[in-house]
Amino acid sequence: MTNGSILVLVVLACVYPFVLMLSTSVSDGAAAASGQIYLWPKGLNIETYKYILNNPRLGVASGMMNSLFYTVVGGLVAVTVTYMTAYSLSKKRLKGRNVIMMLFLFTWVFEAGIVPNYIIYHALGLVNSRLVMILPTAISTFLLIITKSFLDSLPGELEEAAFIDGANDWTIMWKVFFPVSKPIIATIAIFNAVLIWNQFLIPMIYLQDSKLQPITVVLYNLIINSSKGGTSFENIVVNGVQLLPQNLQAAAIFLAILPILFIYPFTQKYFTQGMLLGSIKG
Structure with missing residues (x-):
């Protein structure tokens, strides 16, 4: 073969x-x-999709909208914060940049755990808040390292020429370096999109309000946790079509994975290029 x-x-x-x-x-x-x-x-037929999207009792439609909100807003925040941090750390004139980088690496290797995180999130008012899906994932140390390596590989003459023309750091970052950073930006965006969309443990612990829960928690309550008295799928007949839990579960799961399946092919070339460029310096 x-x-x-x-x-x-x-x-x-x-x-x-x-x-x-x-x-x-x-x-x-x-x-x-x-x-x-x-x-x-x-x-x-498409009666299964009509039923689960138009039935507020199931919460699939609201879960999809919540996941879309967290993914889009969280992705934008992550791209902005990660890129700005990596740009700052890539500049040798930044005092203490190695110490700051070591602190990021320390948090990457050592995690406090669920209980200390809950205490901190509660003190910051993030429990039952949409921000708990956005702020904790704003910077990934792994993506920060890749982005910093990518920026380190860019010619220093770009910055020198911009300084001679009278540009400041803010202008250089957004008007000189950012336009040539599409591959690494796509890498940050797709990584965070997948991470936030598939996030389960954080919303399961910190988002007890059903109106704030993403599609992952909604699916858990519908498919896995239904035996404990929660909302579940039932045998129904809609417009002469018999719908069983197998149909409804398959439709709900397919809806949950559809956005990621849709966006990944369009960003794959940037994603691959960004990973390769970010892993090689010089």
Whole structure:
């Protein structure tokens, strides 16, 4: 078997669960219950998506909107803060920059734990606040190191020429370095988008208000935690189409992964380029 054949098999093995999930979500419940769905949908319809998105009791629509808000706002904050910090630390004239970098590395290696974090977040007023999904992930030490390495690799003549023209640090950062940093910006953005969108433990602990919970916690309550008396899917008939929990669960899960599946192909080239450039200095 050739390497190409092996890669094709690996791709099919990775793609098949998503295709099966999509087919199950748009199939008639009777076909799903009888095990007739292997690849293509049976009794094609979109009633499952209409039902879960228009049913406020389930909270799927509000969970999706919350996740989108956290991802977009948190991503913008993370890109801005991470880039500004990395730019400052990349300048040799910044006094104490090595000490500051060591402090970042220390927090990366040693974590306080859930209980101390909860005490700090509670004291800062982040419990049951949307900010708990944005501020703690504003700077990732891993991404900070990659961004700093990328900025270190840029020619110093860019800054020198800008200084001669009378530009200050703020102007140089945003008008000289930022426009040529698209690969690393895309890397920060996609990393944080995936991190925030898939975040489960933080909202599970700190966001007890159901109106603030992202789609990950909503799915947990609907699919895993329903046995404890929470909200769950039921057998229903909508517009003559039978919908079973299998259909509704598949539709909810597919909605949760769809945004990441949609944006990643468009940012992959920048993501790969940013990782390579950020890992090589000089």
